[in-house]
Amino acid sequence: MSAGTTTVAKTPLSAAARLRKGTWYEQPRWRRLGALLVLAVVMAQVTGEQGVRNDLFYALEQNFKGGAVGVWVGIAVAIWLIREFFNDAVVRSTARVRDRVAGPGQKVREVSGRLAGRRSYRWGALAALLVVLIVLPLTVTTFWQQVLVDQIGVYVMLAIGLNVVIGWAGMLDLGFIAFFAIGAYSSAYWTGGLPVEPPVELNNFLVIPLAVITCLIAGVLLGAPTLRLRGDYLAIVTLGFHEIVYLVAKNYSEFTGGTRGANGLDRFSIDLGFWSYQWKLDPVPYYWLQLGFVVVIIGLFLRLEHSRIGRAWTAIREDEVAAAATGVDTVRFKLLAFAIGASTSGIAGVIYASKQAFVNPEQFVVLFSVLALSYVVFGGMGSVPGVLAGTAVLVWLPQFLRDRVDPQDRYMYLGALLVIMMIYRPQGLWPSRRRQRELKMAEEGVGGADALGAQPGGAQG
Known part of the structure; x- marks a missing residue:
């Protein structure tokens, strides 16, 4: 060891500190992955092969062999990866696009502001939406x-x-x-x-x-x-x-x-x-x-x-x-x-x-x-x-x-959508x-x- 070099001993965490810190699988990111994997297995079973009366494990075996579980697990993992690891990149890309159009958009807003107040445009948009809703059943x-x-x-x-x-x-x-x-x-x-x-x-x-x-x-x-x-x-x-x-x-x-x-x-x-x-x-x-x-x-x-x-x-x-x-x-x-x-x-x-x-x-x-x-x-x-x-x-x-x-199985997809929504967008x-x-x-x-x-x-x- 060279002169003047000091070594700082790493103090081990106390039991209370370790309890507060929690283990890796207790972190929100991994809990969300666990919830999505459970959801994937359930969806594979309820939307895959139906069971038979004489064999209790027939549907389970067929869904695992046929790859249905793998497909649903792949979808769940893809959603998790995009949301957990690529969300920041998507947000940054969106921010860059917003910044690029901010200048022209500001000019458009200035021109539109001189033409009419914001309330007029809001009422116009609502009127247009109402017209669309009125015509909708005819289409x-x-x-x-x-x-x-x-x-x-x-x-x-x-x-x-x-x-x-x-x-x-x-x-x-x-x-x-x-x-x-x-x-x-x-x-x-x-x-x-x-x-x-x-x-x-x-x-x-x-x-x-x-x-x-x-x-x-x-x-x-x-x-x-x-x-x-x-x-x-x-x-x-x-x-x-x-x-x-x-x-x-x-x-x-x-x-x-x-x-x-x-x-x-x-x-x-x-x-x-x-x-x-x-x-x-x-x-x-x-x-x-x-x-x-x-x-x-x-x-x-x-x-x-x-x-x-x-x-x-x-x-x-x-x-x-x-x-x-x-x-x-x-x-x-x-x-x-x-x-x-x-x-x-x-x-x-x-x-x-x-x-x-x-x-x-x-x-x-x-x-x-x-x-x-x-x-x-x-x-x-x-x-x-x-x-x-x-x-x-x-x-x-x-x-x-x-x-x-x-x-x-139709409402199973509805349930899966609700679960994913409550995990990533509870608001x-x-x-x-x-x-x-x-x-x-x-x-x-x-x-x-x-x-x-x-x-x-x-x-x-």
Whole structure:
């Protein structure tokens, strides 16, 4: 050893330090790889060869021999490699492209700013989008017209209302489809389709406000006894509420028709004396009717989000105790969230019952509540554009795979997409800025990841 050279002994880590550091497989990167590999094996089994009764391991052997597992594992590893090791390169490339077009883009913005204000262009873009949506059903087949009306249109209305409860007020609701059932049966009752005759039979357009009021009352009845509950406990109570509504519709045959349901329900119609029109089997008029209601609902809810009520919901979602300490009436605003969120289900239920001309308890099983919740989370909780986009994508995907994969496996691809999305983009497809900020704060340990009952920093309250 040369003169003047000193050797610093490396101090071994203590047991506590090693515990805090964790082993290599406990790092987030490798945990994500493990989750993707498990997902790949599961997808290979559920989408590969089906099992036989006499050989329990037949499907497992065939999928491993046929290479199905290798294909899915390869896809999972490719996703992991791109996301973990090449994400920075993609971000840098995107930044360079953005910098290159920044100069011309700035000039374009300056010119456009002199021509008109940003608000004018925004309204113009929204008007163009509305025109595209109006023309859309005329450019697709009858099958996709039915999908637009019976699934996308209905679930968009449900997701907008559920976004109020979950995304804005931060209350986990697993029984939201119960309000949809209440709206549908309200339509059946007031149009004379149930065994019990109403005081007066009404047109479906007149039934809509009554169905909305009924759902508002049901939302208050659900919210009143659950105001002190959060997170998992609230989810269990709302799930029980759905089961109550479902079982009443199924077993109270003297009123609801029981398992037979209600047949021959009235469709929407307009009679002005000099002009009349009746909605029939063609799905396009129903699509336009749904689109009109969705536009109105979105306009009202966006105004509501930025009002005093919307700010109170935000405060409750982020920290209910702090909101109450600053004077927010949490009881009142949570009841409003349940009631206002349920109102869109009343409209969706009336339109759905009129379109199908039939309601049955099996149309309102708890699976549909789970699907609606998935659409909201996938699109981005608290973001109205995200909820719309997430609903459209997740409803479109199984139908797109209809003729390409086994019908039993279609929703497996949907589940795989949800898993990957929650691993790499938990904020959703089109998140709100507030939601992105909350997740960033949670990663830094200075805030809750969401407002569904988690305490800041993962603490248990």
